[in-house]
Amino acid sequence: MTYIAKPKFSHPGLPRNELGFTHRDYEGKISTLCAGCGHDSITASIIEACFELSIEPHRVAKISGIGCSSKTPDYFLGNSHGFNSVHGRMPSVLTGANLANRDLIYLGVSGDGDSASIGFGQFAHSIRRGVNMTYIVENNGVYGLTKGQFSATADRGSKSKKGVTNTDNAIDLVAIALQLGATFVARSFSGDKSQLVPLIAAAIEHKGAAFIDVISPCIAFNNHSGSTKSFDYVREHNDAVNRLDVITGRDPITVDYAPGTVQVVEQHDGTRLALRKIDADYDVHDRLAAMTFLQKHAAKGQIVTGLLHIDPEASDLHDHLDTVAAPLNTLDEAALCPGSAALDKINASLR
């Protein structure tokens, strides 16, 4: 049950990050998801990424919709505020929260049912507005919480556990995010921690709308043969584009360079992403190429993972609205209220 808190004991020998926090400080409640659910692996990657970035846990606001995936914010960063909103409407709640206080880190967690069906519009509009967030879809191709119906990301021709064949075309959220102008677009696999952790870290560091679609097999309803989101299927069809590390102006967190294949991407705030390309001529700055690349591999039945696109100069919604640097929720009467003298003038102009 979600109210079971993890014991707070932490071994003195546990590694600590720059802030002196251990992994424990980034954990939340004990997961109530099915043992082996891909979503739990993503939770672990989020914990790892935040640990590595030395984020103050309470400076993160974690917002989700409804679904198994949307429950996961309860399982990480126990000291931060979480918000299970309504089904598919995480993006608007996150947008509002971000407008109120631009100083926190916004982590949006959603499912494919949540984001590609009922929340498809909100997903699209939060991306096109450039809300500064890390938007993670834990994509299992089914509705987990309501027990196995197809979601809109389920591939055409794939079979449900009950044996029904999906006759609708699938929505590729990554393709859509690229089309809508997301300035950070990635896809990963929940079981590929070495790829996912730096992707999440990079997305958090990115200013602007960062979207990560994480294929996350559902043990209960989507791990059968015939499914295209099962562990086995994804492992067989995974075609990684690149591996990446995050350099936050300090030492790299993990180093796994293959000589001659490193590409350094400088972000707006000075942080640099070092990308190790597996595909030699892949350019993460080229949105159009990313779209083509994606489509080409999709046509071959392959799942492309890795960082597909980044715009290091991205701006965000606050830039577009040209809001003050201070969080709007800190402004007081003096800053907000024009006062009675101004009102007298307004009255006079209305006579």
Place this chain on the structure above:
Amino acid sequence: MSVQSPISSVNDFVVRFANVNGSGSASANELFARSILRHGVPVSPRNIFPSNIQGLPTWYEVRVTEEGHLGARGGVDMMVAMNPQTWDKDVASIEPGGYLFYDSTKPMPSSKFRADITVIGVPLTAITNSTYTDPRQRQLFKNIIYLGALCALLDMDPKLVEQLIAEQYKGKEKLLSSNVHALHLGRDWALQNLKCPLGLRVKKADKVGDRIFIEGNSAAALGAVYGGATVCAWYPITPSSSVAEAFTSHCKKYRHDPATGKAKYAIVQGEDELASIGIVIGAAWNGARAFTATSGPGVSLMTEFIGLSYFAEIPAVIMNIQRAGPSTGMPTRTQQCDIIACAYASHGDTKHVLLFPEDPAEAFEFAAQSFDLAERLQTVIFVMLDLDIGMNHRLSRPLKWDDARQYDRGKVMTAEMLDDGRDFGRYLDVDGDGIPYRTYPGTHPTKGSYFTRGTSRDRYARYSEEGAVYADNMQRLVRKFETAQDMVPRPLQANAAKPTKYGVIYFGSTSPAMDEAIGLLEARGHQLDRLRIRAFPFHSSVASFIADHDFVYVVEQNRDAQLRSLIVNENGIDPVRLIPILHYDGTPITARFIAGAIGDHQDHLKVTPLRKAVS
């Protein structure tokens, strides 16, 4: 045409302009209304417009009323008939003895007129065409020319109109002089060719005082600025769009940091109402004052989130500018028809706070207050306007603000309070008023964080499906709603000149018509005590007012007597004691209607007394 007895009236008549939507008449008509105000004579104008941008009929009615009646009167004393499409209907609507003003460039068959009215023909098209060549100029200046002619006919001071034009086109000399020229073209023609003035006249008076002339939506938007709203998310819908548009323009003026030029607000036009209310809830969860403005269909879409706001206890302000429903109903017509939909919006057991401003001044006050209430009560607050207040200019007492006023940010636990060892349980009823403490995200490294959810949870915000825990929470929400009773604006009572067994309850935009109806009823020999409800939850004085009278009329602008149902439901009152007086054709309720309906009922009572009610 021969007329037996043309209406003769000074400073008390109704002029209605019949135009074609998109012809640019709106500003000339408004200028007419403002000019009369400058004579010191109150006016009460109303837009009557179709749900269409171009081509369909539109009317603008100006009630000139030295008495200062701000409700619609009903009936037309002078029709300025500029729309051939609606000619027959327009001519038919003139009161016997009234006046018809029309463009006489083309001859009309006599069958098109009435014998009992005075017909005034001005060859507007001919005058315009002989002066202007540009088609758009011809259209726009034709409106100013008829305004000029009316000036002569109604004995208005052209200097006052000129002054208004000068204010409007300050710095745009060319436009100014061409408008003044057109005004005099019309006026001179009338003076030379017609018998001026008519029986209807405007005479200088001193009855406007320091009152302002403003639309309710604009006043509500100003209230949001003064009330400290920093986030506005909205989706266009008539008649509420102008709230967000006015908020935008007020913010542009008053909310930019002088040093950096940056905005101390964020306005997002959402992709729909679902997003708009989601943004509001997200922002308010994070400690900003946030609101949306919408109308009935938007409220329908927001209901799931409204339930979340209620249950998860997140402040939100929704300004609902009501229009005629259900469904798309009559989008540009007024009603007070979302009372039940808002009071109990969303699934499950919910109750929401509703505020009912009567005019722009209250729209300003209640809008500003709604943010205090939302944060104090941690719930959604509806500011219930309607098209009649929202989209019409009303004479209103000046807006007032006390600079000593501090925003009530409600029960927010700070890092210091947490460090002091205060027990933080998000849903603990520490003070017994049903209102718990909240913390803003990011407050403290180790204390005070919690999970917000629409799912049931215990007092410490821990997920729980225990029946007792759920019921405990729901009971506390009831306590909170009871607490709200004494925080919301109280009903205002006004007693009849003589003791009476009868009362009347009304609210919102019905107010001015009600004020006037009382006089008409008195003239018919009926005395009524009045109670104007200004908020839901109902203050205890509502029940005692009803208890104090044999019968109470409940006047509202909807078909199903929604306020009456709410009173019956919430106060356990015998429905027989509440007599519904209902007006719902989409036009604003009039004093004539109220006085007629109540008067007839009262007359009837005198003949056959109704069964004595048992309370």
